Amino acid sequence: MLSIENAVQTLKEKNIRLTPQRHELINILSKGNKHWTVEELYQLLNESMPSVSITTVYNNINLFCELGLVKEIQFGEALSKYEWKKEDHYHIVCSECGEMVDVWYPALKEVEVFAQSISKFDISSHNLQFYGTCSNCEQK
Missing domain, CATH: 1.10.10.10 (Winged helix-like DNA-binding domain superfamily/Winged helix DNA-binding domain)
Incomplete structure (x- = not known):
């Protein structure tokens, strides 16, 4: 970090x-x-x-x-x-209130490596976001 x-x-x-x-x-x-x-x-x-x-x-x-x-x-x-700026991570975003939570999962880096190998692009970064409903909004 x-x-x-x-x-x-x-x-x-x-x-x-x-x-x-x-x-x-x-x-x-x-x-x-x-x-x-x-x-x-x-x-x-x-x-x-x-x-x-x-x-x-x-x-x-x-x-x-x-x-x-x-x-x-x-x-x-x-x-x-x-x-x-911190180590590479992903985000889960609440579709209701917009709350955002960080998620670290190193295996997702493999997707970038795979995409680079099949596309022949020199990939410098990627962005992945998941969307759902947080527990606070679920309770409402």
Whole structure:
């Protein structure tokens, strides 16, 4: 798993300033297993830094994605969530409330290897999401 220190070092190596906004975003993103929308990150960051703009959050999230610090999880064209970069894993998403849970299952990596062998593509990554209903929504 990527540490805060590794993230700060990556910024330094790329000669990118560690602004207070960037530092706070790194702190927020690196804690827990949460999957954030830009709006959620903006609201949380705005509590401690009221002068921050949503554009700043978008720009920094895009930068973090380019640097490999954060992973974007796309849900069609309208919604993306972001998570701190950790070992490869998959997601289960509740179709009712949108809750997302991480799933680690190393054997699924074999699917990528198989797809590469039959397609002759040089596959750099893949994304797999399962959809269902979480226990909270099932009880409702």
